[in-house]
Amino acid sequence: MDASFRWRFENKTGTDRVPVFRWAVCLVIHGSRSGIGSKLRAPIVIARTGPHDMRLIIGNANYSTWSMRPWVFVHRHDLPVTVEFHDLFTDDMSAALSDRFSNGKVPVLVDDGFEVWDSLAVLEYLGERFPETAPWPADREARGVARAVSAEMHSSFTAMRNAMPMNLRRRFPGYQPGEAALAEVARIQAVWRYCRERYGADGPWLFGDFSIADAMFAPVVMRFRSVEVPLDDLSTAYCETMNADPSVRAWIALGLAETFEVPEDELDWPGEAITAV
Numbered sequence: 001m002d003a004s005f006r007w008r009f010e011n012k013t014g015t016d017r018v019p020v021f022r023w024a025v026c027l028v029i030h031g032s033r034s035g036i037g038s039k040l041r042a043p044i045v046i047a048r049t050g051p052h053d054m055r056l057i058i059g060n061a062n063y064s065t066w067s068m069r070p071w072v073f074v075h076r077h078d079l080p081v082t083v084e085f086h087d088l089f090t091d092d093m094s095a096a097l098s099d100r101f102s103n104g105k106v107p108v109l110v111d112d113g114f115e116v117w118d119s120l121a122v123l124e125y126l127g128e129r130f131p132e133t134a135p136w137p138a139d140r141e142a143r144g145v146a147r148a149v150s151a152e153m154h155s156s157f158t159a160m161r162n163a164m165p166m167n168l169r170r171r172f173p174g175y176q177p178g179e180a181a182l183a184e185v186a187r188i189q190a191v192w193r194y195c196r197e198r199y200g201a202d203g204p205w206l207f208g209d210f211s212i213a214d215a216m217f218a219p220v221v222m223r224f225r226s227v228e229v230p231l232d233d234l235s236t237a238y239c240e241t242m243n244a245d246p247s248v249r250a251w252i253a254l255g256l257a258e259t260f261e262v263p264e265d266e267l268d269w270p271g272e273a274i275t276a277v
């Protein structure tokens with residue numbers, strides 16, 4: 001990474017350089033109605049700057065599973081990417097995306113005046129742009145399988161997604177997600193076991209070292225925080241690795257600090273507040 005990167009703090013009246021804690025990397029709040037925004041008297045920009053001028057446009061940390069994936073990758077590798085958070089399904093988010101060719105959804109990565117959208121494509125692009133992140137396993141076979149399970153995560157598990165939305169602020173004791181969702185949870189555990197047992201000997205992640213495949217599965221682990229599902233020992237250990245990761249914890253902290261609510265992502269079930277990472 002280029003040593004000339006600097007943290008930049010901006011507000012409407014000017015630019016100052018100040019040190020910030022690493023966990024606050026890439027946080028941008030654009031006149032947000034969310035809790036963080038109002039507390040900091042937005043608009044405020046905190047950005048990592050350098051020769052690249054990349055911007056990652058994403059939704060609320062509490063709910064946006066697709067946003068979490070590239071954010072965790074950016075944070076983990078300390079990439080010089082400015083991040084904009086927008087409240088999902090609001091005019092603010094529509095306005096941020098309306099002049100763009102992408103499909104009106106987040107995440108979107110803007111680089112040098114063009115954009116890359118869709119979480120897996122964004123991760124691939126970041127990996128190419130910053131090869132030192134080692135985005136995929138070095139071994140060809142492992143890399144092929146890592147791409148396969150990432151693509152499966154990207155295109156599947158609809159029953160689980162619908163029954164168990166990510167909600168970092170709530171847990172739902174006793175909630176039963178239904179047979180279709182549980183069958184998908186079983187498939188996810190089979191995928192994790194396959195990767196960990198065949199390719200994961202060199203570390204705690206699916207392919208040993210952290211890769212795009214882990215970024216893709218991170219929100220699944222977040223869903224399991226809210227809705228308790230039966231997990232085998234290997235999956236429990238993988239979830240513990242994920243939950244202990246500093247970048248994942250930083251994302252959870254952002255979600256806990258937000259107050260904005262998306263009613264359709266709130267389960268109709270008596271829940272309990274989660275207040276600590």
Ligand SMILES: N[C@@H](CCC(=O)N[C@@H](CS)C(=O)NCC(=O)O)C(=O)O
Pocket residue numbers: 059063064065066067088089104105106107117118119120154
């Ligand atoms: N397949 C896309 C899904 C993107 C997506 O559905 N994003 C949601 C937020 S988590 C969104 O922007 N929803 C706003 C909308 O549908 O208007 C990806 O991988 O990025």
